[in-house]
Amino acid sequence: MNSEINNIILDHDTVVHKVRRIAYQIYESNVDEKEVILAGIDSNGYVLAKKLKSILKKISPIEPVLCRVEIDKKAPRNAIKTSLTPEEYIDKSVILIDDVLNSGTTLIYGVKHFLDVPLKQFKTAVLVNRNHKKYPVKADFKGISLSTSLHEHVDVILDKKPYEVFLK
Known part of the structure; x- marks a missing residue:
């Protein structure tokens, strides 16, 4: 038996369920919005x-x-590129999304980038939230929280x- 199979945290159906739940949470926190930036x-x-x-x-x-959002994960202080111009998300509700929140480095630099313009609301969403962060960043919407070792x-x-x- 493959060792990866032994270590499955979320299977297909559970991933689908978690993503759907995050979508509902985003809707609930933006119920009065006409548009939301993902x-x-x-x-x-x-x-x-x-x-x-x-x-x-x-x-x-x-x-x-x-x-x-393009962030150089090895050098997150480098310029961040986005497919939308800052003018397109001024005074909008923005949700910054990543698959895994590890140390928080990628998310915190992403947050910093979006805070250069006035926003109506800013939230973060991740599928997996690992519980050892280097920065004080949290996921507002998360599929699952895991306590893992740094080596995993x-x-x-x-x-x-x-x-x-x-x-x-």
Whole structure:
């Protein structure tokens, strides 16, 4: 038996359920909004943002707008690129999305980027929240919280079926 199978944290059906639940939470916190910006951190965060957009379109009247956020995870202080211009998200509700919250480095630099413009509301969403952060950043919406060792790695597969989350 494959060792990865022994370490599955979330199977396909559970991932689908968690993503749907996060979409409902986003809707609930933006119930009065006409539009919400789903800013997915490239690459898996953006895949998650696309899945959330699809669900939000089905469950709510909110118009979800995708924004790809490119952060150099090895050098997060480098310039961050987004597929939307800052003018497109001024005074909007923005949700910064990533697959896994590890140390918080990627998320905190992503937050910093979006705070350069006035926003109506800013939240964060992750599928997996690991409980050892380097920075005081939290996920407002999360699929699952895990207490793992620093030596373990969480892999998230969202770009092909079956969706899975497993520990290596």
